């Protein structure tokens with residue numbers, strides 16, 4: 415007999431990215447509190463949150479300073495908009511703070527409610543840019559297979575997820591996709607470096623095919639997140655940079671996951687030495703305590719879309735929401751004053767990556783990879799042939815369920831298990847994460863009679 419709460423959830427709650435019929439049959443976990451890097455189910459079961467929620471709780475759970483920032487702002491001014499020749503203190507201060515940590519050539523921020531609508535903003539702003547430049551034919555976006563840029567119509571079109579495109583007749587016109595730098599699955603006989611070059615060169619081939627005069631922008635994540643923490647070969651970004659320098663197209667770097675310290679730099683554009691025209695932000699911006707996103711804009715783009723002196727007819731009721739902005743500002747101030755990003759770079763991420771590599775020796779792991787505070791493993795039945803555990807990525811779900819049983823939140827992206835823990839995780843907690851991941855791999859291997 416399902417509890418009254420479970421029945422209520424089944425009756426009324428349509429949950430995102432879920433088979434809701436299956437949820438109704440199997441029931442659902444109720445998460446009721448959290449502290450540090452741990453979350454708790456209402457029945458008291460404790461989990462180490464290896465995913466920082468959904469890649470977002472960078473500062474960890476339970477920070478009272480963020481609660482106070484929200485409460486103070488809500489008392490003073492819970493809401494006002496930015497449309498009527500008005501601003502609010504948190505919106506302006508947050509924009510200035512983000513500009514201060516962003517790459518030097520980027521000094522303006524447009525606020526949104528999420529990463530998806532930030533990429534919708536990019537979509538319109540980039541097209542507006544080319545209209546104002548007198549090149550209205552430059553309207554096509556180039557993205558990559560297996561990219562994730564959000565779930566709205568434009569953002570899902572920019573993304574390269576087939577299972578999303580097949581629902582809702584996406585992508586919309588004006589978006590084309592090129593190869594991803596996913597060496598493990600697509601590298602064939604090529605070395606990592608050779609494959610990195612080849613994947614990057616698919617961008618140049620596409621530019622030549624569609625015509626430079628028709629291309630608006632290239633959009634990419636520094637490393638693919640939801641695609642399975644796909645970290646590109648060392649040759650990939652330098653070759654992309656060479657191609658971008660050669661053609662007159664804009665470059666949108668989607669840092670919704672990688673921003674705000676996840677690589678050990680404030681932005682992955684520094685980690686990979688990229689020079690984007692716009693950076694998409696959300697998630698770690700507020701450590702997920704309240705929803706907020708935005709686009710950081712280079713001087714080059716701002717000079718045109720602002721410098722021309724006409725209205726940009728775009729914005730959201732909750733653009734720069736003062737309570738969300740106050741929380742994001744406090745979050746960034748804490749990441750700064752506590753030296754959390756430096757700590758990630760100097761100590762925590764090297765330790766996480768070193769221990770994560772131990773998983774590569776496990777019989778069902780085809781590859782262990784990662785950078786900064788993200789990492790993933792490829793689940794296989796056979797290390798040499800790379801044959802998967804089961805058809806239709808069923809092995810990933812089996813492994814995810816064992817992980818939950820073992821008190822560790824890991825996410826499955828198909829046959830890939832991924833982690834993205836809070837940046838404040840300690841070495842002892844990393845040890846616990848690795849021990850639980852090893853047990854989970856053993857349990858999964860045993861389930862498939864492989865050990």
Ligand SMILES: *Cc1c(COP(=O)(O)O)cnc(C)c1O
Nearest residue numbers: 528529530562563564670671696
């Ligand atoms: C999560 C994500 C988005 C979408 O952000 P939402 O806040 O869920 O709309 C966009 N891009 C990347 C890289 C993401 O990981």
